[in-house]
Amino acid sequence: MLNRRIRVLAAGTALALSLLVNSAAAVDGPGTGCPPGATDCDVHSGGEKPPDWGKPGRDGKPGDDGGKGRGGSAKCMARDGSGGTFEVPCHDEESGWFDQSSSCYWRLLEPQPAANDPVWDGHTPGDGAVYNGQCPGQPLAGGLRWFQNPPPGYGGGPNLAALAEEAVTKMRLLGADIGIAPKRGGTGTVGVPVWVWNGPSPQTTGPTSASATALGVTVTATATVQNVVWNFGNGTTVSCPFPGTPYSASFRLNPPSTANGQCGMPGYSRVGEYTVTATTTWAVHWVGGGQQGDLTTTRTSQAPVRIGEVQVVGQ
Template structure:
């Protein structure tokens, strides 16, 4: 917007207006300023609350899943027919809840984000959605497959040998409130792919 600190000398009623200019997240010099035309998005009714909610989400610096997986990357790998376990390491920025606020024109919007679910893509058209972080695999589980009913996440296993890339996409649910209003939005974050190796089951005979 083109603006000055005062109206031009030939100003007359109805010729432009004064605006108290503020920018969320950045200091603004000048304060009350005159402009021939209203600034973009100005409606005279206060700040854009949805935009403030988005700014609050940006401040959270949300991440995708902090991937835990068994068989572990770099190990000798798993075997055909054995289950693959996955989990999301718990922290505010990977699972939530995490909150942040943004303010403009004296109005503050506070948003809180929580993970709605993580979609795990195991390749070859195999994927699973888990609405919880999952639980780390323990050696005591042996060949036990993950059980969603127990908060575990993964799948029954690959049918062919090879190297597979496992990807995770996290969907965050965000609720915001402020300025006498509230609303909800979603945002997604991807994690870097993790490679695992699947081999044949080795049987030792007599």
């Protein structure tokens, strides 16, 4: 049987090449959204901070997540006297909450000053509040100051990580726009290489950016494809150069070469119907409100492929 299959494939090489040449990608709707169980796709919209996401208690301390929210690590950057920046905690037990605009920490002064204290700047107790500022890198700044509303960032401000996730939602990221040879709707041949690639667009190959705003703070997120893993439905899984190279007749029956930016596999060993699944990992970097951070999110897409044997007339 094995020898006969080899003879049939040899006799049908020209036919197999023809099948592969006619395999320009037939693209169905790209992307099937996030895979089941992918919590990084659970995006909160509206820009409001969900309950207990960094919500401060009566003492001004952060909630369970330390005021960082979700969606990866967050950083606060303070300015020094020479115009440079350096990283500081977004919340300090002694100093309070960091505000990027002033490059200072602010803590609600308790008890509040007497009504005749000049720090009220003509206002009365209950009309805003007085906060104590400490400014790393700027020892002459800070001190007591009246604010009509809490300083930016106080109490965690808007949940910046949640805003970043909202920005990701606006990008409408997709899985790979799968191009495949043999083409969808056709039939490939046992032992003939299978090629895959990703059709380019901001939502499938990136990079792409979007912003979200809440309480006067804007977070801008930029997404780039970090990795695409292809599962061919027969136990073969490969991670290839991105986005891959569309099949060309000049490639003939040569297998894809990752060294040349190509993606695929040598071929299926059995007749059957298979599902090719592409899992795209997007890396997202976000900046806003004096903080920055990183998160990842995944998207999947699929394409069917049918594999048969070459039928030679008279055999």
